């Protein structure tokens with residue numbers, strides 16, 4: 211099943227590229243490539259009764275071939291039955307071939323869409339032509355698959371049929387009682403049947419066959435996560451309890467009071483750390499909900515207990531931002547903190563590493579540079595991972611391996627719907643920060659056509675006069691950072707013309723130092739408008755920024771818009787977000803903008819996003835680190851996911867190493883869905 215698609219008859223390197231693009235690189239991917247529509251060829255009328263516009267399979271006598279007078283006109287083959295005549299029409303015809311497949315005087319079965327041209331019935335380029343002996347093969351329901359440019363249905367269907375012939379018969383992994391209760395077929399039958407839909411209903415995600423396969427995929431996902439979890443649990447944790455002395459000082463020093471949810475989250479984290487098992491907790495809170503302080507308090511528990519703590523961010527800008535927040539507080543209580551990013555080289559780097567190894571630095575903030583093999587700690591007790599969806603389980607584990615029984619706190623800013631959270635983290639403990647710090651004002655969000663850009667610029671003038679700072683986010687040009695940057699530079703030049711001396715620019719292709727300088731200039735208020743590509747999406751914190759303009763907002767996903775908007779509304783002044791769109795809007799884009807205007811509630815936005823897009827695309831899955839599903843659709847299969855989670859827990863409870871007969875079958879399931887990395891987490895591989 212994991213052979214390349216080129217191992218299938220008729221798939222050479224050129225077609226393989228296309229098949230790979232449509233379905234995937236392996237034979238198994240073709241088996242998972244489900245039909246999206248059907249062509250019903252069972253309608254077999256006589257000519258007089260054939261309905262135009264409908265696909266029909268007809269038995270006809272071939273009467274006469276008629277060559278066109280010139281090449282631009284089509285070649286016609288006139289056919290008939292007892293009730294009437296019908297023409298088969300071919301453009302750019304190969305006469306030899308047509309005379310061979312449609313010999314005059316013979317009976318042929320022809321399938322295609324019937325059309326009426328003037329008074330004449332015709333079929334242009336029939337899909338299939340066969341002899342009367344082949345009628346059973348033609349008069350069927352044909353699955354239609356999602357294609358890609360250059361790949362025809364015929365070729366892909368043939369490849370899929372060939373892949374299905376390689377389908378093995380595997381021992382059942384679903385609990386027999388559950389299988390029966392659901393009325394599901396055995397796995398192999400289910401796969402075969404998915405590719406032989408009898409009607410439209412069979413294409414629905416709710417169809418039993420589809421549900422069964424979705425369940426397989428979700429079970430593999432939940433089992434894999436449960437295994438990772440179990441293997442982490444196996445390394446005994448240590449109880450880390452502080453005396454509260456550093457935390458008390460920090461809380462004293464903060465210019466605000468903790469919100470109730472910050473207090474609760476802090477207590478939950480402290481309790482986890484004090485317990486002798488390892489902590490694996492998710493701190494989930496919308497942008498601006500105040501996760502950093504909660505994380506800092508957790509880190510100080512580690513320090514109070516004589517250990518070290520690290521905080522890791524997905525980007526360098528964010529790491530520096532965290533440092534800027536945490537460093538003054540840490541210094542105030544006499545705790546040494548270092549920053550480690552990919553930019554640190556040579557002597558600087560070794561000095562930092564030495565401080566971590568000796569324990570002189572109790573705290574570290576950094577990027578994934580903290581993962582590197584030569585980074586050692588004296589006594590790492592807690593790793594805080596500011597995830598923003600960019601790290602995978604694997605990296606999480608690598609960091610965890612750096613300390614004896616390191617506790618892990620994952621922070622995530624995008625509120626993930628419960629269903630998705632399960633697929634990404636399994637049954638992780640969760641603390642939520644649902645309320646924003648007191649005093650925050652709601653953001654006034656307006657949606658307007660991009661033609662009003664000049665008006666927007668005028669309005670900016672007024673805002674700047676009253677002291678506001680402005681983020682100006684430039685359009686996202688798909689898969690081309692170069693084009694993103696060009697657009698941003700153009701806007702930068704334009705705005706600089708209108709507002710000399712106060713416009714800054716930051717984008718993904720700038721060098722680290724330049725980026726820092728641009729950010730610093732904006733933070734300090736030296737520049738007042740920051741033109742940016744989506745690099746500011748994550749975590750940048752300038753409380754004076756109260757205006758955000760997003761150009762071509764219709765090109766952004768909901769989650770991204772929400773993240774971006776979260777950059778404003780952080781201080782005590784009212785904020786405005788202008789979403790500029792270009793017409794025409796697709797219904798989905800329209801819906802996204804409406805939701806943005808209606809609500810600022812991240813959890814609601816996330817749920818709506820799931821509904822609008824389906825889980826696959828949610829949060830821009832590619833870069834998100836969230837699993838992608840081939841067969842399951844989380845906007846529909848949420849209940850199956852819950853069942854799979856319970857099933858996975860039950861399975862590991864009874865058979866932690868998957869050694870029973872069902873356990874062996876489940877190992878096969880894990881391999882099948884390429885989660886065999888998870889199998890390696892079993893004690894005996």
Ligand code: ADP
Nearest residue numbers: 466467468469497498499500501502503647648
């Ligand atoms: P995020 O959850 O997005 O990481 P931050 O931790 O960066 O949010 O906090 C956003 C801003 O809110 C920061 O400027 C922080 O100092 C401030 N803040 C955090 N907690 C409170 C609070 N309880 N009251 C008022 N402001 C707070």
Ligand code: MG
Nearest residue numbers: 498501502749
């Ligand atoms: Mg933050």
